[in-house]
Amino acid sequence: MIYNPQKYAIADERMKPFIDENEIHDILNNTQPTKEQVREVIAKSLNKNRLSMHETAMLVNTTDPELIEEIKQGAKTLKEKVYGKRIVLFAPLYVGNYCTNNCKYCGFRTTNRKQVRTTLSDEQLIREVEALEENGQKRLILVYGEHPKYNAQFIADSVRTVYKVKKGNGEIRRVNINAAPMDIDDYKTVLEAGIGTYQIFQETYHKETYHSVHLAGKKADFDYRLTGLDRAQEAGIDDVGIGALFGLYDWRFELLSLIRHVNHFEACYNVGPHTISFPRIKDASEYDIDDKYKVSDEDFTKLVAILRLAVPYTGLILTAREPENIRREIMSFGVSQIDGGTKIEMGAYSKKEETQNLDKEQFKINDNRSLGEIIDELLENDYIPSFCTACYRTGRTGQHFMEFSVPGFIKKYCTPNAMLTLAEYMEDYATPEVKEKGEMVIKKNLDEMDNDKIKENLLERLNKVKNGERDLYF
Numbered sequence: 001m002i003y004n005p006q007k008y009a010i011a012d013e014r015m016k017p018f019i020d021e022n023e024i025h026d027i028l029n030n031t032q033p034t035k036e037q038v039r040e041v042i043a044k045s046l047n048k049n050r051l052s053m054h055e056t057a058m059l060v061n062t063t064d065p066e067l068i069e070e071i072k073q074g075a076k077t078l079k080e081k082v083y084g085k086r087i088v089l090f091a092p093l094y095v096g097n098y099c100t101n102n103c104k105y106c107g108f109r110t111t112n113r114k115q116v117r118t119t120l121s122d123e124q125l126i127r128e129v130e131a132l133e134e135n136g137q138k139r140l141i142l143v144y145g146e147h148p149k150y151n152a153q154f155i156a157d158s159v160r161t162v163y164k165v166k167k168g169n170g171e172i173r174r175v176n177i178n179a180a181p182m183d184i185d186d187y188k189t190v191l192e193a194g195i196g197t198y199q200i201f202q203e204t205y206h207k208e209t210y211h212s213v214h215l216a217g218k219k220a221d222f223d224y225r226l227t228g229l230d231r232a233q234e235a236g237i238d239d240v241g242i243g244a245l246f247g248l249y250d251w252r253f254e255l256l257s258l259i260r261h262v263n264h265f266e267a268c269y270n271v272g273p274h275t276i277s278f279p280r281i282k283d284a285s286e287y288d289i290d291d292k293y294k295v296s297d298e299d300f301t302k303l304v305a306i307l308r309l310a311v312p313y314t315g316l317i318l319t320a321r322e323p324e325n326i327r328r329e330i331m332s333f334g335v336s337q338i339d340g341g342t343k344i345e346m347g348a349y350s351k352k353e354e355t356q357n358l359d360k361e362q363f364k365i366n367d368n369r370s371l372g373e374i375i376d377e378l379l380e381n382d383y384i385p386s387f388c389t390a391c392y393r394t395g396r397t398g399q400h401f402m403e404f405s406v407p408g409f410i411k412k413y414c415t416p417n418a419m420l421t422l423a424e425y426m427e428d429y430a431t432p433e434v435k436e437k438g439e440m441v442i443k444k445n446l447d448e449m450d451n452d453k454i455k456e457n458l459l460e461r462l463n464k465v466k467n468g469e470r471d472l473y474f
């Protein structure tokens with residue numbers, strides 16, 4: 001049976017629910033690719049072309065170990081082509097865990113009486129940001145439960161407070177948001193505070209499953225959440241992040257749904273999401289999910305490689321939910337952003353909390369290394385740790401970002417900017433050992449540079465950083 005996309009087309013699906021489960025099951029059940037077809041799809045992606053849902057399903061339904069290895073190798077090659085060796089670093093900062101929703105996989109769920117509820121005061125927020133800046137962080141994502149306390153004005157005010165905190169050479173240059181869906185006017189309030197990406201995870205795109213795990217509160221409304229980032233785009237937020245919580249339903253269905261979501265944005269707003277996140281369910285206080293759809297490490301690494309090939313220009317975010325070994329393996333497949341030195345208890349950065357208490361946190365994290373340890377490992381593996389925020393601050397976001405990144409120009413900017421932010425980190429925060437490794441990585445990448453003009457400019461700016469200047473970028 002030939003898959004016919006027109007059969008499922010929705011006229012002008014802006015702010016309309018767009019997931020058709022029959023379409024996704026149809027594709028998954030009717031796609032049995034040959035070896036040649038799988039190799040053609042990988043080759044298409046390596047030419048930096050987006051993959052259709054049908055082509056993505058070909059990779060998803062591939063079970064031949066040899067071909068799966070080719071998929072992973074293809075993802076590695078594509079990552080090098082589009083992103084070079086840089087890995088962008090950020091830290092999550094939980095602001096408040098009051099929540100009126102009842103999500104069965106979350107420690108913050110409203111029925112969890114064991115959860116210690118906290119909202120950071122301005123003073124506490126400032127202390128947290130100072131502690132993060134003292135570690136060398138430059139990019140944060142602020143996280144909030146869904147509660148009337150955390151309305152648009154509260155979120156906007158907390159973003160402004162974060163940007164005002166300066167500690168030595170420390171400053172936060174980009175603040176992303178992970179919060180509940182809003183109405184258009186509320187998004188405008190948050191946008192005016194100068195946010196970067198607005199992230200909303202659908203958690204699961206399978207409606208029946210969605211309703212079985214979201215038992216109460218506004219989050220129980222599947223369609224309002226699904227169209228949440230449409231309203232953000234309508235409000236002028238063209239930098240959005242999507243995601244699914246893998247382990248709630250069949251990962252193959254969720255993966256194709258994420259691609260369908262990307263198609264939706266491109267069709268309606270002429271730009272895909274800035275980032276895709278693919279968290280796997282982890283232990284949490286009062287956690288109540290059976291592991292019927294638990295995703296194995298083998299399938300997880302495969303799905304990330306497929307995502308990389310399917311959406312070459314969308315940032316992929318891998319968090320400290322995953323343990324070191326999984327992070328190490330997956331990073332080579334095309335992850336572009338990771339968190340480092342992560343603590344998710346409210347107030348834990350300034351209190352230097354070392355142990356996790358799930359009755360004060362949303363879920364269990366499995367990579368508790370400090371930012372310095374993560375940077376050390378990145379340099380050991382020839383990556384360039386980056387705190388770059390240049391695109392965001394020069395207006396290269398949304399459609400403009402795509403115009404810039406698609407032809408591959410971004411590599412000409414990403415790598416030099418990554419090296420400039422690394423040089424800052426080495427001057428202000430690195431141990432002598434890490435600084436030495438950083439200098440070797442910078443020298444190696446300078447030697448590999450084929451554009452003398454940029455190389456000359458970069459060398460000049462690296463010297464300025466050595467002499468105390470900060471925040472230089474292309």
Ligand code: SF4
Nearest residue numbers: 099101103106108109
């Ligand atoms: S997942 Fe989010 S909305 Fe659901 S209970 Fe947790 S904090 Fe609240």
